[in-house]
Amino acid sequence: xNQTGADAAQAYLARLSRALRFLPAEDRAAIxxxxxxxxxxxxxxxxxSIFDTLEHLGEPExxxxxxxxxxxxxxxxxxxxxxxxxxxxxxxxxxSILALVIGLGACLTYGLALVFTAVALIKPLWPAHVGLWTTxxxxxxxxxxxxxxxxxxxxxxxxxxxxxxxxxxxxxxARKMLRFGGKIVLRKGVRKA
Amino acid sequence: MDIAPWLSQLRKGAxxxxxxxxxxxxxxxxxxxxxxxxxxxxxxxxxxxxxxxNRLEKDGKLSSRWVTDDGSxxxxxxxxxxxxxxxxxxxxxxxxxxxxxxxxxxxxxx
Numbered sequence: 001x002n003q004t005g006a007d008a009a010q011a012y013l014a015r016l017s018r019a020l021r022f023l024p025a026e027d028r029a030a031i032x033x034x035x036x037x038x039x040x041x042x043x044x045x046x047x048x049s050i051f052d053t054l055e056h057l058g059e060p061e062x063x064x065x066x067x068x069x070x071x072x073x074x075x076x077x078x079x080x081x082x083x084x085x086x087x088x089x090x091x092x093x094x095x096s097i098l099a100l101v102i103g104l105g106a107c108l109t110y111g112l113a114l115v116f117t118a119v120a121l122i123k124p125l126w127p128a129h130v131g132l133w134t135t136x137x138x139x140x141x142x143x144x145x146x147x148x149x150x151x152x153x154x155x156x157x158x159x160x161x162x163x164x165x166x167x168x169x170x171x172x173x174a175r176k177m178l179r180f181g182g183k184i185v186l187r188k189g190v191r192k193a
Numbered sequence: 194m195d196i197a198p199w200l201s202q203l204r205k206g207a208x209x210x211x212x213x214x215x216x217x218x219x220x221x222x223x224x225x226x227x228x229x230x231x232x233x234x235x236x237x238x239x240x241x242x243x244x245x246x247n248r249l250e251k252d253g254k255l256s257s258r259w260v261t262d263d264g265s266x267x268x269x270x271x272x273x274x275x276x277x278x279x280x281x282x283x284x285x286x287x288x289x290x291x292x293x294x295x296x297x298x299x300x301x302x303x
Contacts, residue, residue, distance in 0.1 A: 070247070
């Protein structure tokens, strides 16, 4: 092992370790030690140069990323960190249709929860402009500048409990979707790009 | 036509079965697994193996221990767990059925 090679290996391991900084310290040390052991094996037994060995491992940040994806989803599900699950899904969306569907579905459902919350909150402040209107064939729900002429408003102040319940159901639904989808994506394993 | 992305997907799907098969034959460490996997062609890359081993261990399919032989650096040895052996047997059956079905469809010459 010549000096420049040893330096390159140390620099690689340092970058790997830095990229793994959010993992539990014990796991992080074990991963770095295993890669260090691999480099030593490749260069002694395998007779490869250090530079070839490092090139075959790929960029340290990319290597770290394939470890982290699994950890993050697993940890987020274990701690019910739904925001992290959602971000992970959206990050994976370009590689997994399932993650795309779950990510967008959860965003939409969280969005619905916001709309229903807004409806319930604004009704007492601006009663004439919030409601569920109907004609013969159509329904429209929401907050409007000018209530549509010729339409009948159905709920009155009942829209407040209705909006609150719908908001809670949407919120719980989005979380359920993320938990259930996260477990499926986790079971399918890390898909390395 | 560039078949590299397709080939990469194929390898990715194969890697888990290949690793379980090699470890089922006896305890071994990373480089031994890579050498056994890639004797007849590139199947598992260095950068893909270690995160895969990590995941298989976390999922309870493999167990590991660090061994320092005299005069060498520490190495992480893997062994198949009971759950890993069961997974391997199921995957192997599925693979044989898949291979037979594929051969029957794509390898027929008119």
